[in-house]
Amino acid sequence: MKVQPVSVEHVAQVWPKVVRFISSALKYSSGDYTAEQARVYLSLGTWSMIVAVDDEGDIKGVTVIQYINRPNDRVAFIIAIGGKLISDPDTWSNFTDLLRFNGATKVEGAARKSIARLWAIKFNFTEKYRIVEVSL
Numbered sequence: 001m002k003v004q005p006v007s008v009e010h011v012a013q014v015w016p017k018v019v020r021f022i023s024s025a026l027k028y029s030s031g032d033y034t035a036e037q038a039r040v041y042l043s044l045g046t047w048s049m050i051v052a053v054d055d056e057g058d059i060k061g062v063t064v065i066q067y068i069n070r071p072n073d074r075v076a077f078i079i080a081i082g083g084k085l086i087s088d089p090d091t092w093s094n095f096t097d098l099l100r101f102n103g104a105t106k107v108e109g110a111a112r113k114s115i116a117r118l119w120a121i122k123f124n125f126t127e128k129y130r131i132v133e134v135s136l
Contacts, residue, residue: 001060001084003094005102006049011042018051018062021082025064028112029080038064038080050098052085061085063095067102076102078109092123 006014023035041047042064052061061083068075076099085091099107108128111119119125 001052001054001088001091003050003052003085003091003098005098006042006051008043008045011039011049014049014051014059015039017059018049021059021062022064022080023082025080025082033079041066047079048102050085050095052083052091059083061087065099067104073105074103075106075108076104078107081109089122 019035019039022038026033026035026038038047042049046066048065048067050063050065051059054060061081063081063085064079066077066079068077085095096107107125116125116127120127
């Protein structure tokens with residue numbers, strides 16, 4: 001599987017092929033974002049999209065990233081991830097190479113317990129903090 005970025009210019013063309021992955025992933029966002037809102041942020045270039053493509057050119061997975069610049073790091077924060085994107089060491093390596101190419105020094109994301117455990121085992125993620133909220 002090949003991991004590649006989707007430029008802002010191509011978001012509209014790729015959208016019909018990725019919306020199901022993004023919608024599925026955003027089900028776990030507690031209503032923070034809808035797929036349509038993700039589309040807007042992607043089309044404006046606020047967020048970035050990376051897809052995993054098989055040998056036939058079919059998209060098998062997608063992630064939506066927001067790059068955050070901090071004083072000591074440039075963080076690639078995973079907003080949504082769906083399908084088969086970073087399911088093995090090779091795609092993980094390609095994914096992180098692409099993030100490094102875009103200046104990232106760290107990868108972060110809010111994750112369910114099951115995904116946090118899986119990524120800890122497969123890719124050496126550690127729990128940094130837990131996110132809690134209350135509506136005012």
